[in-house]
Amino acid sequence: MSAPRSLELQPRKPGRPRRPPLNEALIAQAALDIIDEFGWSACTMAALARRLGVRAPSLYHYVSGQQEIVDLVRELVVSEIHDPAIVNLPWPEAMHRFGVAYYRAFTNHPNVIQVLSTTPVRDAATLQMYETFLQTLHRDGWEGARAFEALLGIEHLALGFAFEWNAEDLMLDSAIAAGLGAPLLAEITRDRTDQTNIAEASYLSLLRRYIEMFRLELTADR
Structure with a gap:
């Protein structure tokens, strides 16, 4: 009976792709996508968090609130x-x-x-x-x-x-x-x-x- 293959040689099992790290650029693009599709009133912090697949409090590590969202969207x-x-x-x-x-x-x-x-x-x-x-x-x-x-x-x-x-x-x-x-x-x-x-x-x-x-x-x- 042959010896088991080493772990290093075994193929990795497929899994969920890793989400790209959150940053201002991703937040800005997600905000603009929401606004383009549904209008500015739809671009709440909660909706933005759902679009990015994170919890709303996580966004506040990168943006202070709606005024900064306006600034980021304007830049885009x-x-x-x-x-x-x-x-x-x-x-x-x-x-x-x-x-x-x-x-x-x-x-x-x-x-x-x-x-x-x-x-x-x-x-x-x-x-x-x-x-x-x-x-x-x-x-x-x-x-x-x-x-x-x-x-x-x-x-x-x-x-x-x-x-x-x-x-x-x-x-x-x-x-x-x-x-x-x-x-x-x-x-x-x-x-x-x-x-x-x-x-x-x-x-x-x-x-x-x-x-x-x-x-x-x-x-x-x-």
């Missing part, structure tokens, strides 16, 4: 926008790239718009994104207040159109407008029947005009 969304390479581009191209990335990030995550747009910024990632944008314009001779005005304008345009992009129903129905005594509006909106295309085309058109407006202003100043 900003990571889809911030491109440090824009500092090497001419300002019109940099502004356009920033504006498109900003819009795309919030069309991807519309459920974060209300909270992130009304909560003070406290994370380094967002501040660095703003700093990069401002430095890009400053390098090309922009005065600080005008550069900041341009930044705020792009944010407001992008957030508004991203929110509209995700509207479930057509915002302006030509037939309803005609029936309620708005014939010109009805005529203009007759062929505008795809809400997502309307929002995106309108935003990109306005972004181009917005950039051109600043270009003309700067040319006139010089």
Whole structure:
């Protein structure tokens, strides 16, 4: 009878895979996943703990509460926008790239718009994104207040159109407008029947005009 194989040579029995160690990045991604699926109100500490397969008290070793969750989620969304390479581009191209990335990030995550747009910024990632944008314009001779005005304008345009992009129903129905005594509006909106295309085309058109407006202003100043 042969001797038993050593323990070192015996194959390990299959078992449950080990859960990755909890950290801020995992918590942030789980929070954003919940918000994307169910809305911000669903992202409680208890729901977050269930998503991560831990007990709620364990989360407090990594985050202090809901305000820190907001900061972490904002950092994740900003990571889809911030491109440090824009500092090497001419300002019109940099502004356009920033504006498109900003819009795309919030069309991807519309459920974060209300909270992130009304909560003070406290994370380094967002501040660095703003700093990069401002430095890009400053390098090309922009005065600080005008550069900041341009930044705020792009944010407001992008957030508004991203929110509209995700509207479930057509915002302006030509037939309803005609029936309620708005014939010109009805005529203009007759062929505008795809809400997502309307929002995106309108935003990109306005972004181009917005950039051109600043270009003309700067040319006139010089």
